[in-house]
Amino acid sequence: MDLTSTKICVGILFGFWRFFWGILPVKLDRYLRKWEEASSDSKTFINEKRHQQVTCYVALTQSFGGGVLFATCFLHMMKELFISVEEIKAKWELSNNEYPISQVIIAFGFFSIYFLEEFTHWMVNKGKKRQCTKMYVGKVANVITKQKAPVPTSAKSTQSLRSSKVSPMKTIATIEEWELNQKNKPESEFEFDEELSPTTEKEEKPGNFLTSPCTSEKSMNRTYSGRSRHSIKEEINRANIALIQEEQLSLTDEETMKDQEQLMRCVLTIAALSLHTLLEGLSIGIQKFKYEIWYLFIAVSIHSASILFCMGVELILAQTRIRFIVLQMAALALASPVGILLGLLVSGESSMKTFGMSVAGVIVEGFSAGTILYITFFEVLNRERERRVYRLRRGLCIVGGFVIMALLQYSETRSDKHKILQYNNYNKTVS
Structure with a gap:
């Protein structure tokens, strides 16, 4: 199998792998609902016990996902952005500039998502006020017309x-x-x-x-x-x-608005992860050796499985329709093959990799990191902090998710250092 065939095969495997872990929470949700409703009405205690178990499992999974997203943002995405910025500085002779460019790009992404969410929240409230005004005017008109x-x-x-x-x-x-x-x-x-x-x-x-x-x-x-x-x-x-x-209608409207806000945050997270996945596929597509391609495939697959599973759980808890979840996960699964194809095009024509493309990639990666940073703190960790049940277990799950991703990042860093040493030794022997 030549290099191009290997990249295409890895892209197809990436798509199926990501889609599987993104849809798995939907299947588990159906199974848990059937398991919870399996007992008869005479076994009320068993039903309540099963309901508590399901609630506990969901809460622990969300806490684990919060730790995973936290580690993904700080240990993976920010590091990749910093390396990309340093490569641009070294290639285009900008190493004298010590301004924290990567941090500024992440901050721009963070505040962009913040103001976007505030604008969406304002639009939802404005539409709700208009609807309430129309209902009140209609009621007043009905009362006036009933006068004899x-x-x-x-x-x-x-x-x-x-x-x-x-x-x-x-x-x-x-x-x-x-x-x-x-x-x-x-x-x-x-x-x-x-x-x-x-x-x-x-x-x-x-x-x-x-x-x-x-x-x-x-x-x-x-x-x-x-x-x-x-x-x-x-x-x-x-x-x-x-x-x-x-x-009752006002209470229902408030719950619907909260669900819409949570769904919007999940959509923003999916979009940010899709951009990040596209860049990961691009990095795989520009590799020149087969072992590097398979190594990146294994590392990114383990890294993305927990993230996609936790995002599927978040979409289910936001009461998202199954069809919408499938479409989002399909779009997220297709991001890797598209990125690998773009990497093939870039590696095939070296002249396409210009300064503008490098800067655009850095900006997209920085905005993705800022989005994940906002979602991690304002949605996931803030929600976990407000909960008053399973405190110790949820805290351990958050730390566990962070530790697992930190260990994966450490193994990836050691492997990168080993490859750099091998490359330097090879250059010394050739010279």
């Missing part, structure tokens, strides 16, 4: 002022409270209600209203004009039900 008599011109201004101050739908709880409010109503309001209610010619005379010994009781009876106590009670019940539904 038209409002006189002389009373329109009074009605608009009164409706802008209080909302009668939100102050009524029972029929008794409504009757108490009617008894305590000022006479000016009853005069307004009198204009709205159908009255007889005798009641329309002002003298009858002023000379009546029981003004408040007759005024309250006028508000019942054509309406029975049962009908008023039904309207109050409907108003209370509408208020309860509105509160």
Whole structure:
């Protein structure tokens, strides 16, 4: 197998390997749900115990993923970016510049994702406020259209002022409270209600209203004009039900907004990992020896398996649709073969590797590192810090994920040093 065939074979294996580990959490989620619901209703204790076990496994997996992302950002991506910047400085004779370019690029990536998330959050809140305003206007319109008599011109201004101050739908709880409010109503309001209610010619005379010994009781009876106590009670019940539904809808909207924010962060992480994977495939595609290709394949495969598994768990917890998860993992799996093909093109034509391409690669890699840094601290580790269950085990899982990735990075560094020594010895023997 020649060098080009080896690169193509490694690219295909990369695609299947990444897709497998990205979809594995979906299969495990289905299996755990069936396992949790396998017992009958008579075994409630077993169901609760299984539910606690599943919750514990998911929490520990998320904690392990937080440690993996933390190590990936600081020990792998930042190191690769620093090496790329130093190579550009050495190649284009910029070694005298000691400005921390790699750190600045990472900071730009970090703040770009921060402001992007704030802008998205503002757009979601703006759309929610518009929807609530439309719902409120619709409810007010329905209340106005339910009036049986038209409002006189002389009373329109009074009605608009009164409706802008209080909302009668939100102050009524029972029929008794409504009757108490009617008894305590000022006479000016009853005069307004009198204009709205159908009255007889005798009641329309002002003298009858002023000379009546029981003004408040007759005024309250006028508000019942054509309406029975049962009908008023039904309207109050409907108003209370509408208020309860509105509160439930607001809670549902808040949960939906939180899920959308978590999903958006997962999408940003997938995009950053895709760019980083593309650059990893590019580094494999430009290699000139077979053993270097297979070594990078093994190292990157072990490194990416835990990351993809943890990202799949995050997407499931964000209540993402299965089809959307499959599409994201497929895009992430195709990034490596595409990067290897680009590496083949670059290695085939050395003139294509210009200063502009090197700078573009460094910028993309830096923005990817900044994105992973933001997601690691603001999403994963912050969420783990706010949890109040399985504290010791979650802490050990975070440290365990970091230690595993640190050991992999250490073995990779030692192997790189060994290859450099072999290359230097070979040059000495040739010379």
